[in-house]
Amino acid sequence: EKMVDMVLTNYNLSATPLELLVLLMRRFCVPPTCNVSPEESETSASKQGTIRMSVLIFINIWIRKYCVDFQNDDQLNSTVIRYLELIKNSKLNGEEEEVASLSLNLLKSPAPETTHLHTVEDLKKAGEESSKEKKFDKVKATVFAEQLTLRHFAIYQSITPREFLKTGWSKPDKKERSPFIVEMTEHYNSLARFVQRTILSATELRKRAQVMTKWLEIGDCCFEHQSYHAVGAIYAGLSSDAVYRLWKTKELLGKKAKLFDKLKQIIKRDGNSKDYRTLLENSFSSCVPYLPTFCGDLEKTETANESSILGMINFYKHQTRMDIIIKVLRFQQ
Numbered sequence: 530e531k532m533v534d535m536v537l538t539n540y541n542l543s544a545t546p547l548e549l550l551v552l553l554m555r556r557f558c559v560p561p562t563c564n565v566s567p568e569e570s571e572t573s574a575s576k577q578g579t580i581r582m583s584v585l586i587f588i589n590i591w592i593r594k595y596c597v598d599f600q601n602d603d604q605l606n607s608t609v610i611r612y613l614e615l616i617k618n619s620k621l622n623g624e625e626e627e628v629a630s631l632s633l634n635l636l637k638s639p640a641p642e643t644t645h646l647h648t649v650e651d652l653k654k655a656g657e658e659s660s661k662e663k664k665f666d667k668v669k670a671t672v673f674a675e676q677l678t679l680r681h682f683a684i685y686q687s688i689t690p691r692e693f694l695k696t697g698w699s700k701p702d703k704k705e706r707s708p709f710i711v712e713m714t715e716h717y718n719s720l721a722r723f724v725q726r727t728i729l730s731a732t733e734l735r736k737r738a739q740v741m742t743k744w745l746e747i748g749d750c751c752f753e754h755q756s757y758h759a760v761g762a763i764y765a766g767l768s769s770d771a772v773y774r775l776w777k778t779k780e781l782l783g784k785k786a787k788l789f790d791k792l793k794q795i796i797k798r799d800g801n802s803k804d805y806r807t808l809l810e811n812s813f814s815s816c817v818p819y820l821p822t823f824c825g826d827l828e829k830t831e832t833a834n835e836s837s838i839l840g841m842i843n844f845y846k847h848q849t850r851m852d853i854i855i856k857v858l859r860f861q862q
Contacts, residue, residue: 533590535851538690542836546598546605550588554612557584578622585616585628592635599636610636665727670743674750677720677759681817684712685758686861690854696828713820717762724766728775738781741767745788755816757795757805764792795819809856816860823857 540549559580562573588609592599599606613636616629665673688709692698697706704711724744731737748763766772767789779786794804802822809818827850834846 531851531855533587534594534690534855535847537591537595538851538854539694539847541691542694543842546602547608550605550609550612553584553588557581581622581625582628585625585632588613589628589632589635592632596635606636666740666743670746671750674747674754674756674759677747677751678754678756678817681713681716681756681758682815684709684716685817688713688858688861690851690858693824693827693850693854693857696824696831698824699828710820710824713758717758717765717820720759720762721766721769724763725769725772728766728772728778734777735781737775737778741772741775741778742782742785745782745785745792748792749788752791752795755812755814757808757819758817760792761795761819761821764789764796767792796821812860814860818857818860820857823853826853 544552557580559577561577562570565573592609599609610633613629613633617626617633619626692707692710695706697703698710698714700706728737728740728744731740744763744767748760748767751757751759751763794808796819797804805819805822809816830846830849830853834849835843836846837843
C-alpha cells in the first residue's frame, strides 16, 4: 500500500485524475492468451485475475484516501461510478464484484464535513474573547499547554500528504496548495510574537521574570505532551533578540533557566537536528511534530533531484519525498 500512496500523492504532478482512471481501466482489460497449452492458459488466467484485482484495490484506496478528487470532479466521479457498476453487475468474479461494491458504497456515502480553517483572525478573536474572561497570568501553565496542544493537533491532523508537494507552502498560492501547513506556520508565528509581547509588556523586573518563568513551564508541559511545534514557537519567542538580551531578568529565573536547553532541542540544527529526530523516533501515541525540520528536508529533496531522468519518472525522488511525508504525518491517527 506504500507504493499506492506514493502514486496517489504524486500522480497529479504529471497527469489529471481522469487520465489516471483511464490508464487503470485499460490495465484492467487484460486480453486473454491464445494458442497456448492448458497449463499456460491457466497461469495466464491467474495473472489476469491478479491484475484486475490489483486495479480494483487501487481504485478503492484512491476513493478512501483521496475522496476529494472525486468530490471536486463530476466527470471523474460519474465515470468511475459507471465503471464500477459495470464490474459489479458483470457476474464474472465474486471477489471483483465485492471490491467494486465496496468502492461504490464509499462514493455514494455522504461527504464528510470539511474541517474549518482557523485563520489568524479567528485566533486573534478567540484570544480577545478569552482575555475578557481570564488574563494570561491567571491561567495555569498546564492548562495553557493543554489548549495549545489540542489546537495544534487539530490543525496537524487535517494536513494531507499533497500539501507537501513541490514546496507548496512557499508559493504565491500557498493557501490553496498547503492550507493547513500555512495555518500551522501562522499560528507558530502568532504564538512566538505573543510570547515576546507578554514578557516585554511587563514593566517591573520581577514581573518579567515571572512571565518568562511561566513560558518556560508552558514549554516544558508542551514538551511532555509531545507538542513539539508549540515548543519550537515558544522557544523562538524566548530566543528573539528583544527577549534574549534581558540578562537581568534571566538572573532571577533560578533553576528554571535550565529549561532553555531542554526546549532548544527542538529547533537546534546540530548534526542535522539529531536531538529532535531522536526525540521523534522515540515518541509514542499522538504527537505534533515541529514542521520546519521536515519542510527543510522536502526542500532539499525537491532541489537536489530532477523529477525525470531521460524522459522517465524519477521514482527515487518520489519515494524519498514520500518517506519524509510518512514520517511527519505518522502521528495523525
